[in-house]
Amino acid sequence: xxxxxxxxxxxxxxxxxxxxxxxxxxxxxxxxxxxxxxxxxxxxxxxxxxxxxxxxxxxxxxxxxxxxxxxxxxxxxxxxxxxxxxxxxxxxxxxxxxxxxxxxxxxxxxxxxxxxxxxxxxxxxxxxxxxxxxxxxxxxxxxxxxxxxxxxxxxxxxxxxxxxxxxxxxxxxxxxxxxxxxxxxxxxxxxxxxxxxxxxxxxxxxxxxxxxxxxxxxxxxxxxxxxxxxxxxxx
Amino acid sequence: xxxxxxxxxxxxxxxxxxxxxxxxxxxxxxxxxxxxxxxxxxxxxxxxxxxxxxxxxxxxxxxxxxxxxxxxxxxxxxxxxxxxxxxxxxxxxxxxxxxxxxxxxxxxxxxxxxxxxxxxxxxxxxxxxxxxxxxxxxxxxxxxxxxxxxxxxxxxxxxxxxxxxxxxxxxxxxxxxxxxxxxxxxxxxxxxxxxxxxxxxxxxxxxxxxxxxxxxxxxxxxxxxxxxxxxxxxxxxxxxxxxxxxxxxxxxxxxxxxxxxxxxxxxxxxxxxxxxxxxxxxxxxxxxxxxxxxxxxxxxxxxxxxxxxxxxxxxxxxxxxxxxxxxxxxxxxxxxxxxxxxxxxxxxxxxxxxxxxxxxxxxxxxxxxxxxxxxxxxxxxxxxxxxxxxxxxxxxxxxxxxxxxxxxxxxxxxxxxxxxxxxxxxxxxxxxxxxxxxxxxxxxxxxxxxxxxxxxxxxxxxxxxxxxxxxxxxxxxxxxxxxxx
Numbered sequence: 001x002x003x004x005x006x007x008x009x010x011x012x013x014x015x016x017x018x019x020x021x022x023x024x025x026x027x028x029x030x031x032x033x034x035x036x037x038x039x040x041x042x043x044x045x046x047x048x049x050x051x052x053x054x055x056x057x058x059x060x061x062x063x064x065x066x067x068x069x070x071x072x073x074x075x076x077x078x079x080x081x082x083x084x085x086x087x088x089x090x091x092x093x094x095x096x097x098x099x100x101x102x103x104x105x106x107x108x109x110x111x112x113x114x115x116x117x118x119x120x121x122x123x124x125x126x127x128x129x130x131x132x133x134x135x136x137x138x139x140x141x142x143x144x145x146x147x148x149x150x151x152x153x154x155x156x157x158x159x160x161x162x163x164x165x166x167x168x169x170x171x172x173x174x175x176x177x178x179x180x181x182x183x184x185x186x187x188x189x190x191x192x193x194x195x196x197x198x199x200x201x202x203x204x205x206x207x208x209x210x211x212x213x214x215x216x217x218x219x220x221x222x223x224x225x226x227x228x229x230x231x232x233x234x235x
Numbered sequence: 236x237x238x239x240x241x242x243x244x245x246x247x248x249x250x251x252x253x254x255x256x257x258x259x260x261x262x263x264x265x266x267x268x269x270x271x272x273x274x275x276x277x278x279x280x281x282x283x284x285x286x287x288x289x290x291x292x293x294x295x296x297x298x299x300x301x302x303x304x305x306x307x308x309x310x311x312x313x314x315x316x317x318x319x320x321x322x323x324x325x326x327x328x329x330x331x332x333x334x335x336x337x338x339x340x341x342x343x344x345x346x347x348x349x350x351x352x353x354x355x356x357x358x359x360x361x362x363x364x365x366x367x368x369x370x371x372x373x374x375x376x377x378x379x380x381x382x383x384x385x386x387x388x389x390x391x392x393x394x395x396x397x398x399x400x401x402x403x404x405x406x407x408x409x410x411x412x413x414x415x416x417x418x419x420x421x422x423x424x425x426x427x428x429x430x431x432x433x434x435x436x437x438x439x440x441x442x443x444x445x446x447x448x449x450x451x452x453x454x455x456x457x458x459x460x461x462x463x464x465x466x467x468x469x470x471x472x473x474x475x476x477x478x479x480x481x482x483x484x485x486x487x488x489x490x491x492x493x494x495x496x497x498x499x500x501x502x503x504x505x506x507x508x509x510x511x512x513x514x515x516x517x518x519x520x521x522x523x524x525x526x527x528x529x530x531x532x533x534x535x536x537x538x539x540x541x542x543x544x545x546x547x548x549x550x551x552x553x554x555x556x557x558x559x560x561x562x563x564x565x566x567x568x569x570x571x572x573x574x575x576x577x578x579x580x581x582x583x584x585x586x587x588x589x590x591x592x593x594x595x596x597x598x599x600x601x602x603x604x605x606x607x608x609x610x611x612x613x614x615x616x617x618x619x620x621x622x623x624x625x626x627x628x629x630x631x632x633x634x635x636x637x638x639x640x641x642x643x644x645x646x647x648x649x650x651x652x653x654x655x656x657x658x659x660x661x662x663x664x665x666x667x668x669x670x671x672x673x674x675x676x677x678x679x680x681x682x683x684x685x686x687x688x689x690x691x692x693x694x695x696x697x698x699x700x701x702x703x704x705x706x707x708x709x710x711x712x713x714x715x716x717x718x719x720x
Contacts (some may be wrong), residue, residue, distance in 0.1 A: 018250040020502040070720065073666055078720035082639040083607035092579040092626045105640040105717065106606040112629060114606050118622050120594055121602040131597055140581045149641075200638065200719060202672045202697045231493035 020034045045143075048087055049210070052080075055194065062142075062175040064191035065168045070149060070183055076198035077181055078103075081145060083210040084179065090141045095143040096120065096135045100128045101150025125151050125159055133167055136176045147181045164189040193230035239341040239350070241357065241375045242382040243326050245364070249340030250279035251448075252318035254475075257369030258489055264302050270309040286502070299614060313476075318443050321497050323343075323465065325360045327504035329353060334462040342379055344462050354394070361391045363503065364711035367496040376401075379460075380453030387411035397458060398428050416443060416450060428435050428454060430492060432678060469505060472563035473497050482554035484548055487557060491544055494562045495537045508533040512540060514547075516560040524553065531588040532624075533567055536578055539585045579626050587622075588594035612679055613689060614707070614716070615642065638719045640705060646714035651706060658696055663715045668698035676708070695719070 002032050044059025060066060070077030081097075081104075088095035089112045092165060097104055102121040106114055116125040118141060125148060134144045168189035171178045180186070245251055254261045264284035265274035266277045277298050280289045287302035299305050319338050326333040330353070332344035345353050359375055362372035374385025376395035377634045385393040385401065388411065396403040405428045407420050412428070419442075420431055431439070432454035439447040452458045473494040480488050491514075502508065516524040523685045528543055581587050604619025643665070652660040660668050675694035682688045692708040693716075 017343060071698070072720050073718050074697075076720065078639040078641045079637060089481060089626070090629065092628060093583065094622070094626070100600075102644050102718070103641045104644045105615070106608055107615065108638070108640040109606075110639075111608065114608070115604055115623055116626055119606050119619070120598060122598050125599050131594055134590055134597075138583075138586055140583055140587045142589070163593075199701055202674060202703060204638055205674070205695060205703075205719070206308050210637050218404050 024063060033039050039113050044086075047084060049080075049083070056192065058225045061181070061191075062178055063172045064179050065164075065178050065180060065187060065189055066147060066179045067182065067185065067187055067190035067193040069185060069193065069195040070181065072197065074200040075196040076200060077149065077196050078105075081179075081195065082109040082113055084145065085117055086110050089113055089116045092116075094118065094141040094188055095144060096132075096141040096147065098122060098144070098146045099133065100125060100148050102192075103147065110222065127224050129159055129167065132178075133170060136167075136174050138177060139174050139176070139224050141176075143177045145179050145181065149181050149183045151182065151186075160188070161188045166173060177219065239342075239345040239348075239353075239375050239377060239381045240334075241329060241345055242340070242379065242386040243322065243360075244321055244340040244386050245327075245369050245371050248308050248318055250281065250367065251369050252314040253311050255493060256311070256314050257308075261307055261310075261368075263306050264289065264304055265306045265308060266295065266298055267308050267310055272681055276351060303633055315475075317497065318369055321364070321500050322367060322371065324497075324500040324504045325371065329356055329499070331464075332462055337529045341465075342382070342462065342704070345375070350394075357392055361502060363496075365391075367493070367500065376534055378453070378458055380454035380458040383454060384411055386451070399429060402454060402706055403427050403434055405429075407431075412450060413446060416446060419443060419634075420486075420546060424560075453519075458533075461547075461664070468499060470500070470524075471501065471566055472561060474559065474561045476559040480558055480694075481560070482556045484492040485709055487548060487560065488541075488545060489559055491562065492537070492541055492665050494560070495541055495544075498562060498564055499527065499535055499537045502535040502564075502566060505566070506569065508535045509540065510566045510567045510570045511565035512543075512566075513561075513563045514544065515561040515563070516551060516553070516557050519558050522554055532584040533569065534585065537567075542589070543585070546592070556716050569572045575638045581622075582623060584624065584692050588683070600695075612681055614679075614691065614693075615644075638703070640717045641719040641720045643715055646707065646716050649706060649713045649715040651708075651713040658694055661696065661706070665703065666698060666700070666702045668700050668702070670696045672697045675706075 024194050037098065044053075044061055046053055046059040056066070062122060065210065068077060068080065086109075094116045095113075096118045099122045100122050103120075105118075106120060118135070120128075120131050120135070123129055127145060132144055135141055135144050166189040168187075168191070180190065244291075244365075250265070250267045251659050253267055254265065261281070262283065264281060264287050264676050266284050266289055268275055268279040269278055275290055275295050277289060277293045277295060279291065280298075284298075284302055284305060287305070289298045289302050289305060293301075295307060300305070311692075315338065320340060322341060322492045323333070323335070325687070326341040326343050330343050330345055330348065330495055332561070334342045336342055340347070349634050353375075357375070370391065372386050372389040373389070374382045374389050374393040374395065376382040376385055376398060379399070381395055381398050382662070384405070385395045406475060407417060407425055407427055407430075410417055410420075410428050423429055431450070434451065436448060436451045436455075437480075439451045443450075449458075475490050475494060478491065481490065498509075506553065509530060512530065514526050518524070526547065530540070589604065601619070601656065605622045606617045607620050609616030609618060647663050647665065649661060649663040651658045657675075661667060673694055673696040675692070675696075677693040678691070679689040679693070680688065690709070692707070694706040695703065696706055697703050705716040705719065707714045707716050
């Protein structure tokens with residue numbers, strides 16, 4: 001079977017404008033949807049959520065920077081993040097959360113997620129990326145989650161694309177499971193980029209399983225980084 | 236099981252003791268002389284010096300005449316003592332019964348140990364000695380004299396299983412015995428030491444006197460005597476006072492590595508690992524610097540401890556040059572516990588300690604750790620603790636709400652309009668809109684028995700753009716605690 005990547009952000013980073021850009025992006029989205037979800041070989045990190053495992057080809061691949069975009073306020077991003085931390089604990093794996101803005105809430109994250117978690121609270125995007133880089137190089141913590149969704153509240157100073165590429169090289173080398181949460185596309189080096197599309201309801205507060213939440217919603221391909229750069233994130 | 240004796244020695248100990256203390260001179264023509272002796276003759280010299288014509292017992296003026304580049308070093312008794320201690324520790328690593336024959340020469344009783352037990356350990360000990368700059372050599376035989384002869388010819392380990400065959404293989408020209416005896420044997424036409432051993436004791440004594448009898452006893456394995464064991468007092472510290480003050484980190488690290496290697500030999504000999512290490516520096520202005528390192532995982536590995544010292548010293552600034560260095564370790568028994576099948580731990584705790592130090596350097600010590608819930612119903616009650624060094628298997632996942640909250644720290648002030656005492660409209664810095672569904676109020680209070688009691692009323696609301704929020708009414712004001720996401 002031929003190995004096909006889900007998305008290659010660098011390749012679709014074309015200087016298109018207006019309707020041409022929108023049309024190109026629609027074509028890319030259609031092409032992505034038409035592709036079989038098959039990835040390169042290697043042990044996958046199953047999330048226990050069938051839908052998410054499926055789009056990653058059987059689980060999150062190690063050594064690939066995966067980007068999850070949450071553009072709306074309540075779309076399931078934090079629930080997915082906490083679920084991943086709980087999965088890490090169930091696998092007796094350590095996890096690191098590099099949290100820009102200190103938005104993580106231990107009380108609703110689930111007790112099971114805390115014991116194996118190293119929580120690093122940062123106040124700048126640069127510090128967060130640097131901390132994530134150090135943790136990935138350490139190779140003691142197999143799961144590294146970088147949460148940059150609060151980037152708008154802090155002076156980021158701008159992260160050049162080269163820094164993201166360097167980070168991706170480190171992730172590849174150490175084979176860490178690295179997941180980046182952001183409210184818009186930020187890294188041109190991400191191997192996978194998906195947008196959360198789950199509509200939460202007040203009744204979901206009674207649920208006791210993240211899987212039930214994600215039954216209603218899905219991840220869909222996110223916009224490429226070129227669009228984000230034009231919107232001025234992090235500059 | 237044969238009772239074996241090992242002979243461990245370092246040839247030219249005064250020379251190697253000096254060479255291991257000074258970087259970059261081992262490949263140069265170097266000669267060691269005794270300052271206290273009136274003759275000032277060469278005691279030992281390196282091979283490059285020999286190649287230039289320098290010989291042992293040669294006056295140093297003549298040696299300089301033959302080799303103008305000769306690097307003359309006075310004998311350093313402190314360095315010799317340190318080297319001898321390393322050798323003693325190496326001998327102890329093989330067996331508890333050891334005897335010091337002279338400086339740099341130890342005899343080890345291997346009785347009771349099978350060969351497949353001491354042979355790999357002997358190779359390991361010699362390898363460690365070579366790493367510390369001391370080229371040790373070891374001979375193993377059933378009698379002490381043969382073991383010593385084997386050590387003289389070893390490169391670096393020689394195990395003699397058959398003494399007669401071994402003696403027959405040593406040509407008389409290269410036999411490591413007294414020169415006078417060797418010359419006499421060669422005059423008699425003897426080809427090897429086996430020929431000398433074939434004489435009768437009486438005949439050899441008549442012709443060569445007591446030295447001949449002693450040699451016959453050695454060659455025929457008749458030199459057995461009880462060992463005079465060395466007492467096992469162990470000093471877990473190492474001190475260096477270099478001849479010149481240390482002014483650079485590189486020089487200090489070189490010294491520290493040598494000291495660590497020495498301590499490592501001692502630890503290996505006693506099957507110990509380091510739990511704490513204290514570094515003391517004495518400066519030329521008579522001030523001191525002391526730092527105690529607590530190792531994340533007890534270890535005896537030189538590379539791990541050295542990396543920790545290296546990291547620490549990179550940022551250290553000193554008031555003046557360093558006059559003396561001291562390392563003192565706190566040894567413990569190694570933890571010989573195997574992880575259970577459903578248990579996991581950090582891959583490399585030492586590296587993780589370095590990583591934590593780097594993270595603390597970036598974000599501060601209050602912002603790194605593993606969160607633990609506080610013993611209170613108070614909102615946002617948690618504390619940071621060190622990451623667990625061991626994870627045991629859990630059966631299933633503890634019950635927890637499906638939705639997680641993204642907190643606003645500190646909570647954002649909000650303007651909430653109420654209708655019939657229920658929130659109907661929300662306005663805040665991050666989200667605003669009409670509230671079309673709400674749950675609450677959830678009232679909690681606590682610490683009423685203390686000076687700082689608290690009371691709050693929580694509402695979970697969903698505004699018209701779909702955002703799920705947690706609102707709090709506290710202190711006559713509304714706050715946005717966070718967003719369910």
